[in-house]
Amino acid sequence: MDVAALRTFVAVAETGQFQAAADELGISQQAVSKRIAALERHIKVTLLVRTSRGSQLSLDGQVFLPHAKKVLAAVEQAEQAVRPGSRPLRVDVLNRRISPAQVVYRFYRSHPGAELDAVTLSQENAAQAAQAVLDGTVDASFRALPTDQVPAGISAERLLDTPLELLVGPRHPLADVSRVSPADLGGHRIWIPGIRPSTEWAAFYQALSEAFGLSIDALGPNFGDEALMDTLADSASLATLVGSEDRYLWPQTHDLRRIPLHDPTPVYPHVLLFRSGDQHPVLTALRDHLRTTDPPSPHDVWAPDWVTR
Template identity: 85%
Template sequence: MDVEAMRTFVAVAETGQFQAAADQLGISQQAVSKRIATLEKHLEVTLLVRTPRGSRMSLDGQVFLPHAKKVLTTVEQAEQAVRPGSRPLRVDVLNRRIAPAQAVYRCYRSHPEMNLDAVTLSKENAAQATRAVLDGAVDASFRALPAGQVPAGISAERLLDAPLELLVGPGHPLADAPWVRPADLAGHRIWIPGIRPGTEWAAFYQALSEAFGLSIDALGPNFGDEALMDALADSASLATLVGSGDRYLWPQAHDLRRIPLHDPTPIYPHVLLSRAGDQHPVLTALRDHLRTSGPRTPDDVWAPDWVDR
C-alpha cells in the first residue's frame, strides 16, 4: 500500500478540502486527486465523496481513517528510530579494560548527553569485526588493521596509539627500574594469556617478539585478569605487557609495578573503523574527541611494519 497516498487521504479527511490538503503536503491538487484515486483503486472502495463545499468521507473512509493514522504513526516511529542520532552508537571496544574502552568512557564523561553503547566483540578478529561494521551489527570498532586490508565501504582512521608498559610483581629483577628498553626484556618470560592465533593482536606480539628478540607466549589456560595479576604477584620471573591507558585492578598487597618502555616505545595502534559516509553525530563527536584528547606518545616509537604510518 502506498504510504504517501494514505498520508494524502488523512490530510484531505482532516482538512475537508483537496486544495487545503495539497497546500499542507506541498503538492498540486491534481497530485492529491491522483493519490486518492490510486488508494481507492487498491482498496476497491470509495473513501471520499466530493461535495460543492469540498469533500466528505464515505462510511468506508470513516472506518479506514483511524487505521490509516495508526499506520502513519508506526511509519514515523520506524523512520525516527533509524535517523542519525536517534539510536545509540554501537562501538566495539574489544575489551572493557583496555585503552579504547577507557577513551570511549572519557568521551562519554565529557559529553554525558551522548547516546552510545560500548560492546565487546572479543572473539572476533579484525576481519570479522570489520564485517560486523559493514553488516551494521556495530557502527564502529577499534582494531589494529593494516591499511591494505581495509575493505571498500569502510572508513579507517588511526586515532589511538597505546604505549606499552611492563607489568611485574615486586620480586621481578626489573621491578624497581624507572623505565626499561624493549631489548632489556630479552631473556625474560612475558606471558600474555589472551593471545589467540589468527587475531591482529597475535600478529602484533609476533612482530614485537621478532623485532627485539623477546619471549612472548600464551601458554596455559586463561583464567582471566585476576588470575594473571595473582600469578605476577607470586612470581619473581613472570611479566606481562599492558597499554598505558589500560585499566587493571589488583589488591594493594600484590604491589605490582607498571614500568614504561622507552628507546623505543612500542605502541599498539588502534584504528577506528566505521562505515564510509556514516553521519551518526555521536560518531563524529567521538572522532573529534580522540583527535584532540588522545594520549601523547614519544617521538621514538616502534610499531609493526604493516601499520599505516
C-alpha cells in the same frame, strides 16, 4: 500498502482539496490523483468523493481515515527510533579493562548528557567487528584493523595509540628499572596467555616479536587477569605487556611494577571503525574528543606497518 499514498489520502481528507494537499506535500495535483487512485485500487473501495466544493470522505473513507493515521504515526515512530541521536550510541570497546573503555568513560564524564552504551562484542577479530558495524549490531568499534582489510562502507580512523608497558613482579631482574627498550627484552620470557590465532592482537604481537627479537609465550589456558597477576607476583622470570591506560587490579602485597618501554615506544593502535556517513551526534562528539584530548604520541613511536594510519 504505499505509505506515500496513505499520507496523501490523509492530507486530502484534512484539507478537503486535491490542490491544497498537493501544495502541502510539495507534489503536483496530478500526482495526488494518481496516488489516491492507486490506493483505492489496492483496497478495492472508494475513499474520496469529488464535489463542487472539493473532496469529501466516502463512508469507507471515514472508516479508513483513523486507521491510516495510526499507520502513519507508527511509521513516524519507527523512523524516529533510528534517526541519528534518537537512541544511544553503541560502542564496542573490546575489553572493559583496556584503553578504549577508559577513554570512552572519560568522554562520558566530560559529556554527561551523551547517550551511549559501551559494549564488548564476542567477535574474535577485527574483520568480524567491522562486519558487526556494517550490520548495525554496534555503531562503532575500536580495533587494530589492517588498512587493506577495511571493508567498503566502513571508515577507519586511528584515534588512540596506547604505549605498551612491561608488567613484572618484585623479583624480576628488571623490576627496579625506570624504563626499558624493547630490544633489551630479548631473552626475557614475556607471557601473554590467551592470544587467539587470526586476531589483530595476535598479528600485533607477532610483528612486535619479529621487530625486536622478543620471545612472547602464549601457551597455557587463560584463567583470567587475577591468575596472571598472581603468577607474575610469584615469578622471578615471567613478565607480560599491558597498555599504559589499561586498568588492572592486584593486591598491594603483589608489588607488581609497570615499566614504560622506550627507544622506540611500541604503541597499540586502536582504530575507530564506524559506518561511512554516520551522522550520530554522539559519534561526532566522541571523534572530536579523541582528536583533541589524546596525549601527543611519543617521538619514537613504533607500530606495525600494516595498521591503518
